[in-house]
Amino acid sequence: MAEEKSFKYVIVGGGVAAGYAAREFANQGLKPGELAIISKEAVAPYERPALSKGYLFPEGAARLPGFYVCVGSGGEKLLPEWYTEKGIELILSTEIIKADLAAKTLVSASGQVFKYQTLLIATGSSVIRLSDFGVQGADAKNIFYLREIEDADKLVEAIKAKKNGKAVVVGGGYIGLELSAALRINNLDVSMVYPEPWCMPRLFTAGIAAFYEGYYANKGIQIIKGTVAVGFSTNSDGEVTEVKLKDGRTLEADIVIVGVGGRPLISLFKGQVEEEKGGLKTDAFFKTSLPDVYAIGDVATFPMKIYNDVRRVEHVDHSRKSAEQAVKAIKAAEEGKSVPEYDYLPYFYSREFDLSWQFYGDNVGETVLFGDNDPKSPKPKFGTYWVKDGKVVGVFLEGGTPDENKAIAKLARAQPVVDSLDVLSKEGLSFASKI
Ligand SMILES: Cc1cc2nc3c(=O)[nH]c(=O)nc-3n(C[C@H](O)[C@H](O)[C@H](O)COP(=O)(O)OP(=O)(O)OC[C@H]3O[C@@H](n4cnc5c(N)ncnc54)[C@H](O)[C@@H]3O)c2cc1C
Incomplete structure (x- = not known):
């Protein structure tokens, strides 16, 4: 008879979203043995973006435990011992190959059976080969x-x-x-x-x-x-x-x-739960079409309130925030309470060589380039505004200081009206700084 284990909450997938969800469960109050994370990977949840950056440095390369979640957003590193202390079962090197959402059962490649009351799907994406x-x-x-x-x-x-x-x-x-x-x-x-x-x-x-x-x-x-x-x-x-x-x-x-490119890993759940735009359809609390089944991170297609749209986002900031939102919603619902709807402002970033850029908002409409974008400049700093229906809806900035990056985030959230694209072109970054 195959081994069977039961948990109140199971997170399938052990990446970024899983790690941030675990921390939120712990913050909200968790009893030992209530939560399990089942991951195909052999290590505890870590900040995946490090793999294409610091992990590959010829000297001083990032290595675990240096980039376990939640260090990427300025939080504490969750070492494997942290999960043990919290009574969270970290079931590693274990791939789930079958999910029966009606029976609330998952089966691993080695035949282990896991039962849950509430499931969080956090399987992320796989690469296109x-x-x-x-x-x-x-x-x-x-x-x-x-x-x-x-x-x-x-x-x-x-x-x-x-x-x-x-x-x-x-x-x-x-x-x-x-x-x-x-x-x-x-x-x-x-x-x-x-x-x-x-x-x-x-x-x-x-x-x-x-x-x-x-x-x-x-x-x-x-x-x-x-x-x-x-x-x-x-x-x-x-x-x-x-x-x-x-x-x-x-x-x-x-x-x-x-x-x-990549594609979300949702084949385990095909035909069992509603899909949209290539992901698992959720509400503003990351609940899928099935009660007690949530989808977070790359796999979720969720209401993007700010643009009155539904979207899927394959970026680390959303994976963290969607995880926190889902756990808050699950815990609140248990007490007959509710939490505010997810109201996400898209945020993407990258770093290469000495460069570093950030983008906030929506890249739709007309664009205005500003600043010094000469690749030979010793300290290039430039950006682009996206303007739709007379409002600034998106901002990109290379080489911004922390304060400048905060300013562009604020601007993308506020979506100020602009009289003309010329204003943005002339004012450049100072337009964002005065919002
Ligand atoms: C190399 C790289 C660099 C990136 N850099 C950036 C960046 O600079 N900025 C940015 O915003 N975003 C970046 N991203 C994207 C970001 O990392 C993802 O959006 C984020 O990790 C999504 O989190 P997630 O928890 O949904 O999925 P993941 O972090 O991918 O975690 C999914 C986990 O589920 C496991 N899993 C999948 N299927 C199963 C199964 N059947 N059974 C058990 N476990 C399973 C996987 O093994 C994995 O551990 C990068 C991604 C990669 C790959």
Whole structure:
């Protein structure tokens, strides 16, 4: 007979959202044995963004326990002992392969059965692989994806093994940009390849992207746009040696990193709970269409109150805040109380080389570029406003101070009216600072 365990609350997935949910449960009051976190990963919840940044530094690299949650938002590190002290069962290296939401039961790959009263789904995203599109040779050795700490460890090994070698980064989004920088810092010869006319097209305007592309080129990174990888050559050990591009060119490669996007991990729950926009549909408290089942972090499609829309957000700030909101709502409901609706202001950020940018709000409407966006400037500081229906709805800022970043967040929340785009262009950052 398979082992069966019962908990009042189970969190499936042990990433960022799970860690922040655990802390919130502890803050709200939790009895020993009430909460379990079941995670495929072998380590306690950590701040995932570190994997594409400090984890890959050639010197002084970030390592656990240095970046366990909740250190990324200025909180205390939750070490494995913390979970033990709180009576939270951390069930690691355990993949759930079956979920029966009607029977309130989860089953692991090794046949363990877990029962719950309330379930929080926090399975996050998985990477899209080139083999999913049938790209020839895509399963060669030294072609890497980055999602979990295990992936990062393999990459670190390869960087050591292929010292001063050639790296090709496929994809021009967050992962592509951060990984290209990390590899360059490790002294690899880096080329980036992406099909779009500029990097990060989902967020960046052509003007923003031109700065980063110029900066990367100055760092010696070759950028190849308008084409994609269609195949890979390998040596007799099965290691990648070459990337074949659609435009007929080939690039030598000792290491390839692919960052072409992710998709939420929701297949376990297919047909059992409502979906929307590729995620699990929730209300403003992250409750799904089933009572006692919540979805937090990357997997949740939730009401974005500020824009009167429903959206899914794959960013760390939302994963933390959605987790806290869900737990507060669960605990309040137990006492017959309620909490205010989630009212999220989108916030994204990234760091590469000495650069650091933040974005708040919505990137829709017309845009105005301001500031010094010369990639050769010793201290570049520039930004972009997005204006829709006469209101400033989004702001991007590279090189902002903490106070300036606070100011742009405030502005994106306030959505002030502007008379003309010229005003924003002339006033630049001082427009945000006076809100
Ligand atoms: C390399 C990298 C860098 C990033 N950098 C940034 C950044 O700079 N800024 C930013 O805003 N966002 C960044 N993100 C995105 C951010 O990390 C995610 O939005 C956030 O981690 C989502 O939290 P989550 O808890 O929903 O999912 P995750 O943190 O991905 O956690 C999901 C967990 O569930 C586990 N799991 C999945 N399925 C199962 C199963 N069936 N059984 C058991 N366990 C399971 C996984 O193993 C994982 O531990 C980055 C992401 C990556 C991968």
